[in-house]
Amino acid sequence: MDSMTPTVPARQRAGTPNILSIAGSDPSGGAGIQADLKSIAACGGYGMAALTALTAQNTRGVLAVHTPPAEFLTHQLDALTADVRIDAVKIGMLPDAATIAAVSAWLRANPCPAVVLDPVMVASSGDRLTEDDAVAALRTLLPVAAVITPNLPELAVLLGEDTATTWDAALDQARRLAAEHGTLVLAKGGHLPEGDGAGGCPDALVGPDGVVLELSGERVETANTHGTGCSFSSALATLYARHGDWAGALQLAKRWLTGALRAADDLTVGGGRGPVHHLGQLWSGESLPDPRAELDHWWELIGQLRADIDDVWFVRQLADGTLDRADFEHYLAQDSIYLTTYSKALARAAQLAPTLDEQEFWANSAHECLAVEMELHQSRLADGGNPTADAISPETRSYLNHLLAATATGSYAQIAAAVLPCYWLYQDIGTRLAAAHHPDHPYADWLGMYSSPEFDAATRRAIDITQRAARQATEDEREAMLDAFLESARQEMAFFAQRRTAAAELKLGV
Numbered sequence: 001m002d003s004m005t006p007t008v009p010a011r012q013r014a015g016t017p018n019i020l021s022i023a024g025s026d027p028s029g030g031a032g033i034q035a036d037l038k039s040i041a042a043c044g045g046y047g048m049a050a051l052t053a054l055t056a057q058n059t060r061g062v063l064a065v066h067t068p069p070a071e072f073l074t075h076q077l078d079a080l081t082a083d084v085r086i087d088a089v090k091i092g093m094l095p096d097a098a099t100i101a102a103v104s105a106w107l108r109a110n111p112c113p114a115v116v117l118d119p120v121m122v123a124s125s126g127d128r129l130t131e132d133d134a135v136a137a138l139r140t141l142l143p144v145a146a147v148i149t150p151n152l153p154e155l156a157v158l159l160g161e162d163t164a165t166t167w168d169a170a171l172d173q174a175r176r177l178a179a180e181h182g183t184l185v186l187a188k189g190g191h192l193p194e195g196d197g198a199g200g201c202p203d204a205l206v207g208p209d210g211v212v213l214e215l216s217g218e219r220v221e222t223a224n225t226h227g228t229g230c231s232f233s234s235a236l237a238t239l240y241a242r243h244g245d246w247a248g249a250l251q252l253a254k255r256w257l258t259g260a261l262r263a264a265d266d267l268t269v270g271g272g273r274g275p276v277h278h279l280g281q282l283w284s285g286e287s288l289p290d291p292r293a294e295l296d297h298w299w300e301l302i303g304q305l306r307a308d309i310d311d312v313w314f315v316r317q318l319a320d321g322t323l324d325r326a327d328f329e330h331y332l333a334q335d336s337i338y339l340t341t342y343s344k345a346l347a348r349a350a351q352l353a354p355t356l357d358e359q360e361f362w363a364n365s366a367h368e369c370l371a372v373e374m375e376l377h378q379s380r381l382a383d384g385g386n387p388t389a390d391a392i393s394p395e396t397r398s399y400l401n402h403l404l405a406a407t408a409t410g411s412y413a414q415i416a417a418a419v420l421p422c423y424w425l426y427q428d429i430g431t432r433l434a435a436a437h438h439p440d441h442p443y444a445d446w447l448g449m450y451s452s453p454e455f456d457a458a459t460r461r462a463i464d465i466t467q468r469a470a471r472q473a474t475e476d477e478r479e480a481m482l483d484a485f486l487e488s489a490r491q492e493m494a495f496f497a498q499r500r501t502a503a504a505e506l507k508l509g510v
């Protein structure tokens, strides 16, 4: 057994994470390790599996369970530790106390910070998968997990209580289980009765102090839900290993699972409760679940516009320092008018923000914007200008009308999408203009403002917040977000391209 000595070879962390499923076999391919391997592959991981049990099972039910000796599970696990870097572990069916003891001993000897434990006890067909006396042993294993993913009946069994019949009661149970074992608990509403007050298929990541992230999932009309729990937990482990954040991984996993449920009826597997279509989204050309996917796509859509902005006379002359002072003054006057209203749009985003963090970000940004505006105002007064006499140009008015419409009628997500181009395009242009940024440049101060690490960080945060909102949005809302984003990008372009002579005689009235 020398070759089994558990020494981990030092290896560079590769791009594709290695994900280990410790679970039972479902020969019909919808649950157990078969579901895990497909889910891991669909979410961008390299899948491995150590078998805890063999079931004789199909889409209608479990006919028999064979449990190999626990020592053989230990051999499988040791064989892996001796050779392969393991980035995350998903634990599924653990049929008896001896198997649980083997997994527990292995994990204590080879700790892994990314363990997702799905405390499978009963198959969706209603058949038992775990011996009664194994529940106490399972409770002792819970603290090795980073996240536990019980369905509602399993959550109740782990606490020794009755199954929750409302979402609020489920969240309370999840919080208490998390506190007891020092883990996160993913509360899954798939088993909630109709009219429980939650609607749809909600899920929530709950820690000892309460809900970390709650997702209101739509219920997909399909009878093919065999293996949803297995698939969800392995997707979560994989996406965590890829992106390093449980809340973000949950959003991606939930979205992927909903897609797999939507595609489930395309498969024809068995006459009972069939499997979800793990690879349906990949086969129809969708890319791997990725936190930046939507916004990367939006950014690509405005690729031409971004290239065109570099060619706008104002940007070219700003970069080479040949810009006429009066043109720059005109630009600053319009920018100052713009910022006053833009700051109101940011304040509206703060008002609607779903978390304290995001509220703080938008409120700070609104404040920052006003501070810049006031400084511009003061410095132009000091230079002998008369900013109160500035006329609003048609371009500025048009941009502000768009922002005002978005803030008046748009959701939080739409407002985030509408305000984003002002960050992102400035940061993008700022990065390129930074090349021209030297102390003697006539507009050095201005160039410095948009190519600073602070502005980079704020832009990244605005992108992340908008991406998260896009991820949670319905398809219609995502379309509306994209429309708002594209329109703001067009308005940015027109704002840069405006000519001093084109300024209308309208007084500031927004």
Ligand SMILES: Nc1ncnc2c1ncn2[C@@H]1O[C@H](COP(=O)(O)OP(=O)(O)O)[C@@H](O)[C@H]1O
Pocket: 124, 150, 151, 152, 188, 189, 190, 191, 201, 202, 203, 217, 218, 219, 220, 221, 222, 225, 227, 228, 229, 230, 232, 257, 258, 261
């Ligand atoms: N018909 C459905 N439509 C949408 N999501 C579903 C559906 N059925 C199950 N899910 C989701 O699948 C995940 C796992 O489901 P659940 O039934 O709670 O677990 P388990 O399979 O472990 O019993 C949950 O996120 C749940 O919301």
Ligand SMILES: Cc1ncc(COP(=O)(O)O)c(N)n1
Pocket: 023, 024, 025, 026, 031, 032, 033, 055, 057, 092, 093, 120, 122, 123, 124, 129, 225, 226, 227, 228, 229, 230, 231
């Ligand atoms: C080998 C095995 N493991 C787990 C499940 C649970 O399936 P579900 O995800 O539907 O609860 C199963 N039916 N078979």
